[in-house]
Amino acid sequence: MRTYRYFLLLFWVGQPYPTFSTPLSKRTSGFPAKKRALELSGNSRHELNRSKRSWMWNQFFLLEEYTGSGNQYVGKLHSDQDKGDGSLKYILSGDGAGDLFIINENTGDIQATRRLDREEKPTYILRAQAVNKKTGIPVEPESEFVIKIHDINDNEPIFTKEVYTATVPEMSDVGTVVVQVTATDADDPTYGNSAKVVYSILQGQPYFSVESETGIIKTALFNMDRENKEQYQVVIQAKDMAGQMGGLSGTTTVNITLTDVNDNPPRFPQSTYQFTTPESSPPGTSIGRIKATDADVGENAAIQYSITEGEGLDMFDVITDQDTQEGIITVKKLLDFEKKKVYTLKVEASNPHVEPRFLYLGPFKDSATVRIMVEDVDEPPVFSKLAYTLQIREDAQINTAIGSVTAQDPDAARNPVRYSVDRHTDLDRIFNIHSGNGSVFTSKLLDRETLLWHNITVIATETNNPKQSSRVPLYIKVLDVNDNAPEFAEFYETFVCEKAKADQLIQTLRAVDKDDPQSGHQFSFYLAPEAASGSNFTIHDNKDNTAGILTRKNGYNRHEMSTYLLPVVISDNDHPVQSSTGTVTVRVCACDHHGNMQSCHAEALVHPTGLSTGALVAILLCIVILLVTVALFAALRRQRKKEPLIISKEDIRDNVVSYNDEGGGEEDTQAFDIGTLRNPEAIEDSKLRRDIVPEALFLPRRTPAARDNTDVRDFINQRLKENDTDPTAPPYDSLATYAYEGAGSVADSLSSLESVTTDGDQDYDYLSDWGPRFKKLADLYGGADSDKDS
Secondary structure: OOOOOOOOOOOOOOOOOOOOOOOOOOOOOOOOOOOOOOEEEEEOOOOOOOOEEEOOOEEEEEEOOOOOOOEEEEEEEEEOOOOOOOOOEEEEEEEEEEOOOOEOOOOEEEEOOOOOOOOOOEEEEEEEEEEEEOOEEOOOOOOOEEEEOOOOOOOOOOEEEEEEEEEOOOOOOOEEEEEEEEEEEEOOOOOOOOOOOOEEEEEOOOEEEOOOOEEEEOOOOOOOOOOOOOOEEEEEEEEEEHHHHOEEEEEEEEEEEOOOOOOOOOEEEOOOEEEEEOOOOOOOOOOEOOOOOOOOHHHHHHOEEEEEEOOOOOOEEEEEOOOOEEEEEOOOOOOOOOOOOOOEEEEEEEOOOOOOOHHOOEEEEEEEEEEEEEOOOOOEEEOOOEEEEEEOOOOOOOOEEEEOOOOOOOOOOOOOOOEOOOOOOOOOOOEOOOOOOOEEEEEEOOOOOOOOOEEEEEEEEOOOOOOOOEEEEEEEEEOOOOOOOOEEEEOOEEEEEEOOOOOOOEEEEEEOOOOOOOOOEEEEEEEOOOHOOOOOOOEEEOOOOEEEEEEEEOOOOHHHHHHHHEEEEEOOOOEEEEEEEEEEEEEEEEEEEOOEEEEEOOOOOOOOOOHHHHHHHHHHHHHHHHHHHHHHHHHHHHHHHHOOOOOOOHHHHHHHHOOOOOOOOOOOOOOOHHHHHHHHHHHOOOOOOOOOOOOOOOOOOOOOOOOOHHHHHHHHHHHHHHOOOOOOOOOOOOHHHHHOOOOOOOOOOHHHHHHHOOOOOOOHHHHHHHHHHHHHHHHHHHHHHHHOOO
């Protein structure tokens, strides 16, 4: 039940002095000197005498959340200038004037039109004034007063969050702070206990507690284990009025999660594991997985696996899968079923991150036994060596044994092995191998100077299972045998001056040998026996695999002997001794006083002023280009100077020759018989040309048959047939295509070439029948005949 208190205030304002200097916002004692004042009273409407004590005359209180019917009465405004005759009216201005607060202008009663809420606005500042109705002139100075809204407990505490989320490590000590909750109350904290909040826990005991004044939540139970329960929901209540009966309250929920600490060691679910793996498993092969469980989470559940003891410490390894926290057992070295079939290991799982305060719980590790059984597989043969190196002399005969390779089946069955040579490494089939015992022998002759090393591959295959095979490299070195004679390092051709002195060095000789003796090369030089006696030169062996050619006499005459050929024998000191004879050409030349060659009787050895081969070729090429240019220029000039055949239109004879006939004319009886180019079918059938329309139809004059030429005729007939059957050819005969002037012409051919096909003279009398246009031509040829007859 709410209790409302009403206050009665008198608001006195003294008669204003001319300066209106009386402040209304300060405290005052009693009333002004004159008894004229503005009175503001409450519901009692009794006049109060405040002259004997000091009081705040410019403010009063109004209760919030008024629930009565109608307007709430605030107070009364009255001026001592009011005679009650209605000549004055009261005016109210300021916060909410005219809307929230209204005044009766005649009586000065002030009322609130609606319920007020202190939480919305705690104070209102208003101004009151009395004015003359008629003149509108104020009879009192404007007075300011404050209305304070009196608070009641109408707001419950509200938490800053609807739901709180907090974490606390598991196994925490009692009293460990978890989180602090806060609730606020909108009521006036300066008035009573309406805004005094007290916290209490409604749900979450006995695990947690809350401090009533601060709202701090703490742990209340010892050794709370996350593995038993991880999530807790705590309900906290905030109540005002200091928690007394009748106070308003609000609640919030706090979700508390216990975070993990490393308080649990890893544990293997079983004490023994068993795996199998074939002996052919290469290093790094996974054999199996083991996993220890840890009730913790995150890095507290991280597990590290290791092999602590057992028979296979050096044969196996264990690694940790960081994603699944499993231990993967892998092969570390190659296994051999024939040597060991079973391995026993002890694998340990431990936590890398350990909290010292939980060591009292025991060691944070566990171990298990792993038994690994090796399975036998059919393995390929194994050679006794990773690589073989053999040697053989290059003079070895075919089928000479070089050595042998050995391989055997590592399995218990000891299957027989068959050997072969990989022919991709011995394309020339120089070597072969015995398939049963692995002996390697030659199948062709060898030459160290051609190839020193032969690198081949030998294959060993199980006889019972050809899929099981292995390979081994075989390196064969060919040993040197002295089978090559030494020879000159280069071709030697030197000269000797005519005025040379005896024992003069004219050339130094060097030799090479393809062989490679162990003690090195030792060459000997000397003249061939047939040239040693009476030779004009001597050979001096320098004993360092070189020799010098020395003159044997003073002076040489190139006119007597221009060239000397010296046969020099070169031999080595190896076994067997090899030798060869090389010829040195010595020319006799004229030299200056310094010994420089100037000229020789034969072709000079040096051409200091001569032209090189490239220069001679360039000169010849320029000459050829010049000649071709001159020939082309002369041909062009000859063509330009050639006069046209037709000089005058009246020269009918010249017009007849203007067919550009390149033949020898009528007098050329040795020319090609052009009559063979005529189409015999056209002559016999008298076919007319279809590409022109003749003015008159004349029967063609038959000419004597030309001498038969089968090759040309067959060629022309073949071309004619091809063009007649060609669907893309024009629908007429093309004279240019057949090189045929046409037998169907009404005038026949006017060319004199036809005359060569007749045995006798031509008869030109028919020209007179052609009309006046051919009269001159008829007279010309007709006259020629008459002249000949005469």
